[in-house]
Amino acid sequence: xxxxxxxxxxxxxxxxxxxxxxxxxxxxxxxxxxxxxxxxxxxxxxxxxxxxxxxxxxxxxxxxxxxxxxxxxxxxxxxxxxxxxxxxxxxxxxxxxxxxxxxxxxxxxxxxxxxxxxxxxxxxxxxxxxxxxxxxxxxxxxxxxxxxxxxxxxxxxxxxxxxxxxxxxxxxxxxxxxxxxxxxxxxxxxxxxxxxxxxxxxxxxxxxxxxxxxxxxxxxxxxxxxxxxxxxxxxxxxxxxxxxxxxxxxxxxxxxxxxxxxxxxxxx
Amino acid sequence: xxxxxxxxxxxxxxxxxxxxxxxxxxxxxxxxxxxxxxxxxxxxxxxxxxxxxxxxxxxxxxxxxxxxxxxxxxxxxxxxxxxxxxxxxxxxxxxxxxxxxxxxxxxxxxxxxxxxxxxxxxxxxxxxxxxxxxxxxxxxxxxxxxxxxxxxxxxxxxxxxxxxxxxxxxxxxxxxxxxxxxxxxxxxxxxxxxxxxxxxxxxxxxxxxxxxxxxxxxxxxxxxxxxxxxxxxxxxxxxxxxxxxxxxxxxxxxxxxxxxxxxxxxxxxxxxxxxxxxxxxxxxxxxxxxxxxxxxxxxxxxxxxxxxxxxxxxxxxxxxxxxxxxxxxxxxxxxxxxxxxxxxxxxxxxxxxxxxxx
Numbered sequence: 266x267x268x269x270x271x272x273x274x275x276x277x278x279x280x281x282x283x284x285x286x287x288x289x290x291x292x293x294x295x296x297x298x299x300x301x302x303x304x305x306x307x308x309x310x311x312x313x314x315x316x317x318x319x320x321x322x323x324x325x326x327x328x329x330x331x332x333x334x335x336x337x338x339x340x341x342x343x344x345x346x347x348x349x350x351x352x353x354x355x356x357x358x359x360x361x362x363x364x365x366x367x368x369x370x371x372x373x374x375x376x377x378x379x380x381x382x383x384x385x386x387x388x389x390x391x392x393x394x395x396x397x398x399x400x401x402x403x404x405x406x407x408x409x410x411x412x413x414x415x416x417x418x419x420x421x422x423x424x425x426x427x428x429x430x431x432x433x434x435x436x437x438x439x440x441x442x443x444x445x446x447x448x449x450x451x452x453x454x455x456x457x458x459x460x461x462x463x464x465x466x467x468x469x470x471x472x473x474x475x476x477x478x479x480x481x482x483x484x485x486x487x488x489x490x491x492x493x494x495x496x497x498x499x500x501x502x503x504x505x506x507x508x509x510x511x512x513x514x515x516x517x518x519x520x521x522x523x524x525x526x527x528x529x530x531x532x533x
Numbered sequence: 534x535x536x537x538x539x540x541x542x543x544x545x546x547x548x549x550x551x552x553x554x555x556x557x558x559x560x561x562x563x564x565x566x567x568x569x570x571x572x573x574x575x576x577x578x579x580x581x582x583x584x585x586x587x588x589x590x591x592x593x594x595x596x597x598x599x600x601x602x603x604x605x606x607x608x609x610x611x612x613x614x615x616x617x618x619x620x621x622x623x624x625x626x627x628x629x630x631x632x633x634x635x636x637x638x639x640x641x642x643x644x645x646x647x648x649x650x651x652x653x654x655x656x657x658x659x660x661x662x663x664x665x666x667x668x669x670x671x672x673x674x675x676x677x678x679x680x681x682x683x684x685x686x687x688x689x690x691x692x693x694x695x696x697x698x699x700x701x702x703x704x705x706x707x708x709x710x711x712x713x714x715x716x717x718x719x720x721x722x723x724x725x726x727x728x729x730x731x732x733x734x735x736x737x738x739x740x741x742x743x744x745x746x747x748x749x750x751x752x753x754x755x756x757x758x759x760x761x762x763x764x765x766x767x768x769x770x771x772x773x774x775x776x777x778x779x780x781x782x783x784x785x786x787x788x789x790x791x792x793x794x795x796x797x798x799x800x801x802x803x804x805x806x807x808x809x810x811x812x813x814x815x816x817x818x819x820x821x822x823x824x825x826x827x828x829x830x831x832x833x834x835x836x837x838x839x840x841x842x843x844x845x846x847x848x849x850x851x852x853x854x855x856x857x858x859x860x861x862x863x864x865x866x867x868x869x870x871x872x873x874x875x876x877x878x879x880x881x882x883x884x885x886x887x888x889x890x891x
Contacts, residue, residue, distance in 0.1 A: 423627065423629065425625050425627055425629040426629050426631060428596055428616070428625070428629065429623070429625055429629035429630075429631075429690075430631075430642065431615070431616045431617045432594060432595075432616050432617070432621075432622055432623045432691075433617075433622065433642050433643035433646060433690070433691075433693075433694060434617050434618075434643050434646030434647060434694060435617055435642075435646050436615075436617055437617075439646070440617075443642075444631055447633040448632070448633065
């Protein structure tokens with residue numbers, strides 16, 4: 266009975282893993298396929314990675330995506346920090362609830378709706394679409410995530426620490442900079458990486474917010490796939506996957522180290 | 534380098550709290566509180582939780598603003614002065630040590646804000662670490678310290694900027710019993726050596742009585758009594774003070790003036806040496822267990838021993854004197870047993886007689 270149950274358990278687990286990760290593994294494996302055909306294994310090769318570097322269009326898009334993800338994550342983290350500070354430290358100011366709701370709305374807002382709203386806004390204001398609007402769109406989209414992450418971390422940070430700093434002669438701003446910021450630094454790093462990842466692989470909002478000359482990598486891949494899957498795309502996707510995995514892993518690691526440090530402080 | 538703070542001369546109080554009130558919605562945290570703290574004094578605010586003592590301390594530190602009233606430090610009005618400009622430092626109940634800095638940098642934090650040069654800061658931090666017996670701990674992280682060591686770092690950090698008044702919020706609250714007594718002596722020694730005025734907030738009566746030169750007992754936002762620890766214990770100003778500080782018996786009765794005043798109770802008469810209450814007034818007498826003498830015979834009020842507890846230096850008897858009146862009596866005589874009848878003699882000096890609160 267017990268043995269049967271254990272076999273069933275193992276089977277379920279395997280099925281789950283296959284369901285979740287088989288497509289990704291196949292994609293990554295195929296990017297090392299020497300053959301042009303997706304269905305035939307022609308031996309191990311890195312020729313598609315080499316070809317990728319020579320594909321200027323694709324490389325340009327990759328560059329656009331990286332620059333956009335970095336910039337928008339930076340702005341989203343800074344704005345998210347300001348929003349989180351006002352929500353965590355300024356007490357119950359009038360319209361706080363409204364502000365709280367407005368900040369969190371994009372979390373549940375359908376991406377298509379948000380993209381369309383951004384597009385209408387840019388058109389109405391007569392803003393030419395391009396790299397700038399792309400970054401603005403991604404900041405709007407990712408700021409709610411950074412705010413939520415930073416708000417949670419700020420709430421865990423003991424306000425008595427800042428009071429102690431002020432008591433010792435630091436102005437409220439210096440106190441925040443010297444005492445609160447080091448406490449939430451791990452959360453800032455992980456919020457940045459989260460926003461970076463979200464912006465890097467976003468397709469929907471980018472399609473609405475960007476203009477000619479600023480085609481992001483996901484957009485380029487999507488449009489090329491419709492004309493047939495090139496092994497180059499597989500290689501690019503694998504690289505993208507790797508980058509996201511590294512970013513998420515680093516974020517989790519930084520957060521865990523921060524949590525361990527604060528736990529040690531409170532327990533011992 | 535001297536650790537003594539420079540203070541002005543004259544006998545004017547260092548801190549003068551004048552008619553300060555503070556409410557939170559319907560809750561009155563401070564109700565018209567006035568208090569003076571002298572230079573070099575070790576002052577304690579004692580009271581149960583929620584009595585407003587922490588609010589008063591936070592008003593002095595600048596983290597709370599009184600609704601009305603004035604706070605004067607050396608004659609200077611503190612109103613509108615933010616915490617970072619007040620020459621007052623606070624030791625927080627949770628210590629609030631900066632976990633990302635080492636011990637040295639924690640202590641140096643206030644000095645760096647004053648813009649002192651490197652050598653001065655290093656010298657002063659070394660002197661403070663020596664004072665608090667943390668000489669070799671400068672480079673330790675906060676999470677590597679024990680509770681007692683953290684408490685001393687918090688003290689050194691708060692003393693570093695040379696405050697004119699040091700506020701201590703439940704400074705011994707987080708320490709275990711054994712460490713507490715040692716730390717009490719240590720705190721007193723540091724207060725004496727630095728000459729800084731200390732104002733401590735505590736709910737622990739032993740702590741207040743052991744440490745302070747003067748104690749203010751607070752209750753529901755008001756000050757019940759300000760006096761020396763001895764007077765607080767021996768001559769409590771109200772029934773609340775008598776009950777909150779130390780162990781006591783409350784005996785209800787009526788004041789009667791015959792040839793001499795006495796308190797007529799359900800179980801007998803207790804002579805009163807002095808009495809400022811009118812004839813026929815209902816009143817409560819507070820008598821400490823150790824002030825009642827239990828004897829096997831002789832004059833006094835008779836009672837029956839119901840229970841006794843050996844407490845090391847003395848024995849606490851529970852003596853039934855009336856139908857539903859049981860008195861607690863401390864005795865050094867061990868020869869009592871349960872069910873035995875005893876005679877209780879009350880002290881002639883009875884300073885703690887309170888009119889019934891109407």
